[in-house]
Amino acid sequence: MIQILFFFFAALAVGAAINVLVQKHVMYSALSLILMLTAVSVLFILLKADFLAVIQVIVYAGAIMVLFVFVIMLLNLPEDEDGADRLRWLKFVGIPLGLFFLVLVVTTLWNVEGSAGTQQQIVGSPAAIGQSLFTDFLLPFEVTSLLILIALMGAVVFAKKDL
């Protein structure tokens, strides 16, 4: 049962991700991205990481993508806008870079031990995530929050010419 669900939602996620790139209209791309994020959150649920799944939907599908859609609505871009000419050189950088990341992912997966099944329930709970954030990963956590704060202030400075 879980395997059927996994393959269905994994295929959905991959299909939606491809659709993001293939679609000509930017609104359909954004909607496919939302579908992809939701499908990935289902994969998190299948891994018993409920908290992560819900946070994925709240933060990405529910907040960030709403802003994307909001901006697309405001700009009201014409259909089939072709900006590909300006970005032709990106192809020569993009393909090697993609291959590099693929190698990275495959080597990482190769080295992972396949016996984490018993620990997943404990790792995925909100309490466990909170514990590890405030003990083992305190420094990265705080540094990230500082980074977000700086980005926020930067956005305010850009938006307002005179404060």
Place this chain on the structure above:
Amino acid sequence: MIEYLTSSEFVVLMIKILVIFGGVMGALAYLSWLERKMMARVQMRPGPTRVGPFGLLQPIADGLKFLFKEDVIPTHSNKFLFIAAPVVSLVPALLSFSVIPFGPSLQITDLSVGLLFIFAITSLGVYGIALGGWASNSKYPLMGAIRSSAQMISYELSLTLSVVGVLMIANTLSLGELVAAQQNTWLGIIPRWNIFLQPVAFVVYLISAVAETNRLPFDLAESEQELVAGWHTEYSSMKFAMFMLAEYANIVTVSALATIMFFGGWTGPMFGPELLRMALPTVWFLLKVSIFIFFYVLMRATVPRIRYDQLMRFGWKVLLPISLANIVVTSFIVAIS
């Protein structure tokens, strides 16, 4: 898998789903009757009286009318998204009922992250409004959709943050455990409800919930005087009905959440024979929820709409700081006690 499908566990689950889904759909239909009747009373009118006693059959007549009306799709609209938008707004609104505890055992599933699940699901509902307004390809719906998405992002923040104080006290994200933690009483008379511990959070929650559901005085997304009907101006027939159902479903959800988090959910005095004891929690829960629904309808009938810039300023400069301050104070008290 076949074993599971024939087990009693599965049958009980299916019965629960049928009871809750049927009950909710019926309640949503009669919410429209209740709203029309109450609005009419406030405005010294009789309201619907023709169909059945007290107009009680009005929702059925409305439903039939919706089904037989012509379904207009504007020529220059984006057809696919235009049809998908009502579905996108209705499905999340109904999904959130899957984790709400209507009674000690009348709950479809008690997720360990139930509360966050509801917030995640309802945050997807905004796409229905945004896409409906955008796909209509017409200026009033677009304006309504833009207003609504900005408003919902802003008020979702204070809505979510107002809950954090309650979570720190209850120490759980599961709705079932949240209710269980509020059983019993202080000094034998005062019920152990979170409203007495988190009054500020409750006020912030109540106000942001009105804004989240796009109701008066925060219904800028469909303000009739400026935008005809906002994002659903171009919708007719059953698609319009689906938008209305989604709106009512969201009202019930936020009322139910307010009951669960601040007013002890299905807890209440227990008495009488065994059979009555089984039904009482659900009765208490529904009573508390309907008080909130009455409050919402009365607010719609009495409070005027506020201006859009006032709405944004109020959300970001008043509600958000208050809910942040509430978190700081609550965490301080939790830490020292």
